[in-house]
Structures are given as C-alpha cells and as structure tokens.
Amino acid sequence: MLVCFIACVKSGRAYCPVDISVPLSRTEVIINEVNPELVLTTEALMLSNDQILTKKQISEIIEKEISTIPQNEYVSAEDVFYIIFTSGSTGVPKGVQITRDCLDHFIMWAVSLGNQLRENKHYIFLNQAPFSFDLSVMDLYLSLYMGGTLWALKKDIQGDMKSLIQSLECSGANVWVSTPSFADVCLADKKFSENILPNLDLFLFCGETLTNRTVEKLETAFPRATIVNTYGPTESTVAVTEVEVTPQVRGQFNPLPVGKAKSGTWILIMDEQGNVVPDGEKGEIIIVGDSVSIGYWNNPVLTGKVFGTYNIDGITYRLYHTGDKGYKKEGQLFYCGRIDFQIKLHGYRIEIEDIESNLMKLESISKVAVTPVYREGQVKSLNAYIVSKREVSNSFSEAQRIRAELKAFLPEYMIPKKIIFKDQLPMTNNGKVDRKALGGI
Numbered sequence: 001m002l003v004c005f006i007a008c009v010k011s012g013r014a015y016c017p018v019d020i021s022v023p024l025s026r027t028e029v030i031i032n033e034v035n036p037e038l039v040l041t042t043e044a045l046m047l048s049n050d051q052i053l054t055k056k057q058i059s060e061i062i063e064k065e066i067s068t069i070p071q072n073e074y075v076s077a078e079d080v081f082y083i084i085f086t087s088g089s090t091g092v093p094k095g096v097q098i099t100r101d102c103l104d105h106f107i108m109w110a111v112s113l114g115n116q117l118r119e120n121k122h123y124i125f126l127n128q129a130p131f132s133f134d135l136s137v138m139d140l141y142l143s144l145y146m147g148g149t150l151w152a153l154k155k156d157i158q159g160d161m162k163s164l165i166q167s168l169e170c171s172g173a174n175v176w177v178s179t180p181s182f183a184d185v186c187l188a189d190k191k192f193s194e195n196i197l198p199n200l201d202l203f204l205f206c207g208e209t210l211t212n213r214t215v216e217k218l219e220t221a222f223p224r225a226t227i228v229n230t231y232g233p234t235e236s237t238v239a240v241t242e243v244e245v246t247p248q249v250r251g252q253f254n255p256l257p258v259g260k261a262k263s264g265t266w267i268l269i270m271d272e273q274g275n276v277v278p279d280g281e282k283g284e285i286i287i288v289g290d291s292v293s294i295g296y297w298n299n300p301v302l303t304g305k306v307f308g309t310y311n312i313d314g315i316t317y318r319l320y321h322t323g324d325k326g327y328k329k330e331g332q333l334f335y336c337g338r339i340d341f342q343i344k345l346h347g348y349r350i351e352i353e354d355i356e357s358n359l360m361k362l363e364s365i366s367k368v369a370v371t372p373v374y375r376e377g378q379v380k381s382l383n384a385y386i387v388s389k390r391e392v393s394n395s396f397s398e399a400q401r402i403r404a405e406l407k408a409f410l411p412e413y414m415i416p417k418k419i420i421f422k423d424q425l426p427m428t429n430n431g432k433v434d435r436k437a438l439g440g441i
C-alpha cells in the first residue's frame with residue numbers, strides 16, 4: 001500500500017486510498033467518481049470489465065518501458081497529492097483533494113507537536129487508522145519524514161484484545177496516534193500501561209472529543225507520557241489546532257479545549273451571516289490557511305458551498321466552513337459539536353443522511369430516520385427508525401435482514417445497532433422528520 005502511494009506521487013499522480021473492508025458497491029462508487037487510469041490493489045478486487053495486470057506483467061512494463069522519473073515530475077506544490085473520500089450527506093462519498101503544499105505545511109507543524117521529536121533519533125509510530133482515513137496521514141508521513149518506523153495495527157488485531165495487547169507490547173512504540181475511542185478500547189484492559197509500552201513518550205489524538213476521563217486514565221497508566229489533543233477535518237489536512245493536555249489543563253477545563261491554531265492557519269468563529277463574532281461567543285468554526293484543501297474532487301457545487309478565500313495582511317488564503325460549532329477563549333478553541341447531521345462514531349466520520357439514503361435503497365423501507373445515541377457527550381451507537389412497506393411480524397429477524405442487506409452498501413461501522421419499526425415517523429411543523437422527538441440530534 002505504502003509503496004503504491006509513493007510510486008503514484010513520484011510518477012506525478014495523486015493517489016486515492018480505499019479500504020478493502022468497505023463493500024464493493026461503495027468501492028465502485030469511488031472508482032467511478034475518480035475514474036482513474038489504473039487501480040492498484042493488494043487484494044483480489046472483483047470489478048467487472050476490468051483489464052487486470054498481474055505483478056509479473058507490471059514488472060515487465062517497468063523493465064521495458066519505464067526509466068527513472070526525474071524529480072521535477074513528482075507531485076509538487078499545488079498538485080494534488082492524495083484524495084481521501086469521506087461520508088457525504090447525499091449517500092455518495094466526497095473526495096477531499098489535498099495538495100503537496102498542504103501536506104508539507106501540515107508535516108512541518110506536526111513534527112513539533114508535544115515538543116518531543118528530535119531529528120537524529122529513531123522513532124516508532126503507531127498506526128491505528130486505516131490508510132483511507134486522513135488520521136493515518138499523521139503517523140505515516142511523520143514516520144517517513146523522521147526516517148522512523150511505522151507499526152501498523154491490522155484490523156483483525158484491533159478487534160481482538162489479546163492480540164492487540166500483544167502487538168502493542170511487541171511494537172516498542174514511542175509515538176501513539178489514534179482517535180480517543182481507540183485509546184478507550186485499550187484502556188478497558190488493565191495490562192494497557194507503561195509496563196507494556198515503556199518507551200511511549202507521546203500520545204497524539206485527533207478526530208473526536210477527547211474527554212477528561214480518558215486523559216485521567218492515561219495519566220495513571222502512562223505517567224511519563226505527553227498527551228496532545230489536535231483538531232481538524234480532512235478538508236484542512238488532518239489537524240490544525242493543538243493543545244498539550246497536562247494534568248493542570250485537565251483540571252482547569254471540562255470539556256477540554258482543542259487548542260491553538262498552527263502557524264499559517266487562522267481560526268475564525270462566524271455567525272450565520274458570516275460575521276466574525278467576539279471571543280467567548282459561539283458560532284461556526286471557519287479554517288483559513290495554508291493547509292486547506294483546494295476542494296472536492298469533481299464536485300464544484302459542493303466545493304463552492306463550503307470552500308472560499310479570505311484575505312489576511314494582503315495575502316489570500318483558502319477558507320473552509322467546517323460545519324463545527326465552537327468558540328474561542330483566551331486564545332484556545334473549544335469544540336461544541338456539529339451544526340448539521342454529521343457525527344463521529346468510534347472515530348469514524350459519518351453523515352447521518354448517508355446511512356438514511358442507503359437504507360432507502362432497500363425495497364422494504366418506505367421511510368427512515370437514523371439518530372445517534374449519546375453517552376457523556378459522545379456518540380456510542382446509532383438507532384434506525386423505520387417505516388416498513390410490509391407487515392413486520394418478527395421485528396428481530398426483520399431487523400437482522402435489513403442489517404444484512406445494508407452491508408452490501410455500507411461499511412460495518414455505519415450499520416445502525418438498533419432498528420426500531422414504527423407505523424409513522426414524527427414530523428416537525430415544517431414537514432421534516434422530527435429527530436428530536438425520536439431522541440436524536
């Protein structure tokens with residue numbers, strides 16, 4: 001996978017990583033969207049009408065036809081380096097285009113996180129996020145840039161506590177990069193402490209709310225380690241703010257701040273009219289700066305809606321409307337949830353409407369509303385309220401059937417845990433499904 005990434009960018013082409021655990025239909029949607037000349041797969045991919053080249057044929061082409069590519073043809077400056085697809089509210093994922101400059105600006109900042117990384121030391125970075133999620137960019141490119149080692153935790157290992165603890169123990173990791181949810185999974189095992197990871201100096205978190213409770217547990221299990229919370233969407237290259245969560249910071253703030261913007265980035269809080277609001281007031285978090293994406297692949301309408309430009313000291317930067325709510329206080333940014341129907345579940349970014357549109361593809365369903373179930377401010381699972389076209393005599397087996405059918409369209413983490421059948425869904429005055437009445441957002 002990693003060799004393929006580097007090969008693409010060294011041949012002057014962007015790459016678009018797709019997770020093999022995603023259903024084939026969703027992979028096909030992405031491939032059709034991107035319409036690439038070449039699909040490189042590490043697994044057998046049963047795509048129709050495709051001309052498949054074997055490794056041997058590829059080697060022959062390389063030997064016969066390809067000489068060394070000069071460095072000036074590599075992906076550079078404002079060329080697109082990668083496209084990462086995220087959940088889209090129409091049921092079709094959207095491709096975020098990140099340029100080489102965006103990535104460079106991100107890495108130059110990320111090496112300073114926690115003030116830990118020294119140039120002449122060899123580090124082992126932990127990789128938890130699949131390469132199709134942009135959190136993986138943090139550990140992958142930090143390890144490449146620092147000449148370190150990347151210890152990738154395979155999906156099957158992550159699903160089995162005993163193997164996971166064993167793998168962590170063997171890793172010798174120095175830098176931990178994950179969502180807070182993954183740390184919570186590990187913290188559920190008493191063995192997860194500095195005893196099995198004696199060289200772990202730095203925890204880097206991103207992607208969802210880091211709670212005071214998680215930090216407190218980590219402080220006990222890893223008293224020597226530095227904990228850093230970072231915030232940002234895929235659209236602004238992984239992360240743009242940081243805060244070191246010391247015991248003092250944990251004691252002072254609940255919820256925790258997401259920190260200060262990196263250099264080259266400005267965070268603005270705007271009201272619905274697009275005016276910047278004073279400190280302390282809540283509004284939409286707007287990111288301006290040198291790591292904001294050039295927009296969504298092949299989607300000028302959506303790009304125009306959420307991306308723009310902003311002038312700072314006579315220089316024009318790209319701007320992105322995050323759809324996140326937040327406020328600034330004493331220079332720190334605080335995150336207060338979403339202004340739309342996007343959520344984070346176990347670190348995965350999900351548009352609720354993406355699940356609903358895919359459920360509506362099932363023949364038996366006439367209406368649907370998906371709602372998140374919250375505990376301590378975090379989404380713990382999803383409920384789907386369904387009006388069925390046919391008589392439901394056994395709701396358990398019908399729910400199982402729907403879940404199984406949905407698996408053809410959506411990855412496992414997007415399948416609602418609970419399916420509740422209703423004769424009708426409650427409506428608001430303006431004719432929308434009343435999610436609040438269902439106990440959601």
Ligand code: AMP
Nearest residue numbers: 206207208209230231232233234335349
């Ligand atoms: P993704 O593009 O998958 O990285 O998801 C981006 C979204 O995750 C952001 O717009 C936020 O809603 C949420 N997010 C990212 N980092 C944090 C954080 N440190 N705390 C709370 N939410 C976060």
